[in-house]
Amino acid sequence: VIDKINCLRNEIKSVWSRxxxxxxxxxxxxxxxxxxxxxxxxxxxxxxxxxxxxxKESEKxxxxxxxxxxxxxxxxxxxxxxxxxxxxxxxxxxxxxLQTSQEIFSMNPKYLIxxxxxxxxxxxxxxxxxxDLFEKVGSWLEMWQxxxxxxxxxxxxxRLKQKGxx
Numbered sequence: 001v002i003d004k005i006n007c008l009r010n011e012i013k014s015v016w017s018r019x020x021x022x023x024x025x026x027x028x029x030x031x032x033x034x035x036x037x038x039x040x041x042x043x044x045x046x047x048x049x050x051x052x053x054x055x056k057e058s059e060k061x062x063x064x065x066x067x068x069x070x071x072x073x074x075x076x077x078x079x080x081x082x083x084x085x086x087x088x089x090x091x092x093x094x095x096x097x098l099q100t101s102q103e104i105f106s107m108n109p110k111y112l113i114x115x116x117x118x119x120x121x122x123x124x125x126x127x128x129x130x131x132d133l134f135e136k137v138g139s140w141l142e143m144w145q146x147x148x149x150x151x152x153x154x155x156x157x158x159r160l161k162q163k164g165x166x
C-alpha cells in the first residue's frame with residue numbers, strides 16, 4: 001500500500017508540474033496527502049483512504065492529460081527542437097525525431113509522454129557530453145559568417161567611391 005501511495009504521489013506531482021496546475025486549484029486535503037510527510041499521515045491510520053483519494057486524483061489528471069495532449073506535445077516538440085538546434089542537427093534529423101514520436105502516439109497515446117521524456121533526456125545528455133564541441137562549432141560558424149560578409153564587402157567596387165575612401 002505504501003509503495004502504491006508513493007508511486008501515485010510522484011505521478012501526481014509530475015503531472016501538476018507538467019500541466020502547470022497550481023496548488024491553489026487543488027483540494028487542501030489532497031495537497032496534504034501529496035506534499036506532507038507520509039509518516040504523519042500514516043499515524044492517523046488512513047492508508048486506504050489516502051490511497052483511494054490519490055487514485056481518484058490520478059484518474060482525474062489522466063483525463064486532463066488527454067484533454068491537454070496537444071499542449072503537451074507542442075511543449076515537448078519545442079524542447080526537442082531547442083536541443084537539436086544547439087547540436088546543429090539538420091531539419092531532416094529533427095523531422096525524423098518528431099516523426100517517430102507521432103508514430104508511437106498513433107499506436108498508444110499512453111506511452112507518448114514517456115517517449116518524449118526519454119528523447120529529451122537523451123538529447124540533453126548528448127548535449128552536455130559534447131557541450132564544449134558544440135560551443136566551439138557555434139563560434140566557428142559565427143566567425144565564418146563574419147568572414148563571408150567581409151568578403152562580400154571587399155568585392156563591392158563601389159566601396160571605394162563612398163565618402164571617406166578617396
